[in-house]
Amino acid sequence: MGLIKNWKPIVKRFEEKLTSWKARTLSFGGRLTLIEAVLVVAPKNKGGLGVGSLAASNKALMIKWLVRFKNEPASLWARSITAIHGDSRCHSYIPLKSSIGGVWKSIVNLGRKSQIQSINAGNSTLREMFPDLYELESDKRCFVSDRYIMNHESIDWFWGSGNPLSNANNIEEWAACLSILQNVVINRDSDVWLWKSSEKVADFAVSAVRNELDYIDTIKETKVLCWLHWIPKKVNCFLWRVVLDRIATREALMIRRFHLPSNQCILCNNTLESADHLLVSCETAKQVWLIIFQWMKLPIPSYMISVVQVLEIINSYKSQKNTKRAIYAVVAATCWNLWKMRNEIIFKQKAFSVAKLIGDIKAISFTWIKNRADLGELNWEKWRSFKI
Structure with missing residues (x-):
């Protein structure tokens, strides 16, 4: 959104609604009415004028592409990103080659600041709960489906890494991990990324993220x-x-x-x-x-x-x-x-x-x-x- 051409649609909408002589005669309230008619409007109960922040809207739209990347992995653009930025050494959920600049780098850096994380088990990820097992895992980008088999109505989890469980500590951690996984219900639908706000988890929506960002740094x-x-x-x-x-x-x-x-x-x-x-x-x-x-x-x-x-x-x-x-x-x-x-x-x-x-x-x-x-x-x- 740093390029001038990206702002041309908004400028054009202003020009269609306002001639130059009207701009000089508008009162403060008139200007606000015009902005509300052209731009997004947010609630006023947090100390603002009721006009949504363009910066918040821009960030929410950028975060949307991270969610779409994970939810639409088979799309042509997502496969292109993976081909350009992904490699066998990249263990990140969002691939990025830091040496390649551009829009995708800005989007991924924003996502990291937004604390986009991996799948949770309770209040922590399995990676955080069992760091030694994660370190031992040979394929850190494997899918959940690579680590279980369906046995009638039950799920059998197994250690599928190329590195064996070599000591008692690893075996003990794997047993603790299995006890957590026994309570997991597998949904046969495709995995999707959701947006967590406070204790509420829902489908990602640009408007929800924008409103959440607008509420930050209130006066x-x-x-x-x-x-x-x-x-x-x-x-x-x-x-x-x-x-x-x-x-x-x-x-x-x-x-x-x-x-x-x-x-x-x-x-x-x-x-x-x-x-x-x-x-x-x-x-x-x-x-x-x-x-x-x-x-x-x-x-x-x-x-x-x-x-x-x-x-x-x-x-x-x-x-x-x-x-x-x-x-x-x-x-x-x-x-x-x-x-x-x-x-x-x-x-x-x-x-x-x-x-x-x-x-x-x-x-x-x-x-x-x-x-x-x-x-x-x-x-x-x-x-x-x-x-x-």
């Missing part, structure tokens, strides 16, 4: 996000960026070496403007949160220092499902309107008003819930008293 802070459909997508994305400290505050711009006339918070003009300070710990923001919590009839926290902490607090409240969703929507509206107010002060030189900001928070959260939630009896009079 703990984003677990407080709900991705609520009552809230516009751009606001959900905004909260996600806030939690990751990825909005363009003065602190963030200075880190990116932007030259600013001041790095102080525009609301209090007293502290470095970071995301958490602007939206939560600023004295002006605290005043707004105090009024909002009183309006929602929630206990006022003794201290709040970050957006993650605010979301953890509201997630800990015990209430009805719709009430909890409404609270989350109000918190999102509060962060969103504080950010909008900050931008209007900077770029439009508007005066700051706590009363106007509170009114905007109540109005916009009511509009979201009225139009997006299935709460037919909700009206403005009930909302003003926060009665869901």
Whole structure:
């Protein structure tokens, strides 16, 4: 997948769905909608935007070829791989000549990192359980069918190696191995490789592997996000960026070496403007949160220092499902309107008003819930008293 031509189908699909002038006018939420329409989509409950990782998809597709190599040994391409990479000295389940570069080498190296292993006996392979027998075996690439015969309904296992069991230790290990093999049920169907995830074993599926890879290296802070459909997508994305400290505050711009006339918070003009300070710990923001919590009839926290902490607090409240969703929507509206107010002060030189900001928070959260939630009896009079 490192070649440019491999990405041409994806680029072509983008070009078919988007002209150049539309690309410049799309909002963040619009871009996300486009990506979801063109690429794979994964769950959002692990801290992402819901867009599956291309790297995970690529790895899952590469691993698929390893499974197909073992499950389709008679196919022309598998026999070609064996002819090129296999020899009498190769004891690996997946043949590879390290001196030969290319796609197959990348696939096999990825498979080794994915810990693709041999047949298991319990939690270990027979090779791991009986290393001396494995060392003594003359044909380490033999098939299971080469080591037993069917005697009516029973299976007789035998030591078929060209090297005899020469000492008492080997004989004792073989007896222990036989005791395990006696419980094995032989299926006459062709052997296939399966995919083991945790304790579940199932047929290999690219989507299952991709999802498993997407769940790795999750960001703990984003677990407080709900991705609520009552809230516009751009606001959900905004909260996600806030939690990751990825909005363009003065602190963030200075880190990116932007030259600013001041790095102080525009609301209090007293502290470095970071995301958490602007939206939560600023004295002006605290005043707004105090009024909002009183309006929602929630206990006022003794201290709040970050957006993650605010979301953890509201997630800990015990209430009805719709009430909890409404609270989350109000918190999102509060962060969103504080950010909008900050931008209007900077770029439009508007005066700051706590009363106007509170009114905007109540109005916009009511509009979201009225139009997006299935709460037919909700009206403005009930909302003003926060009665869901």
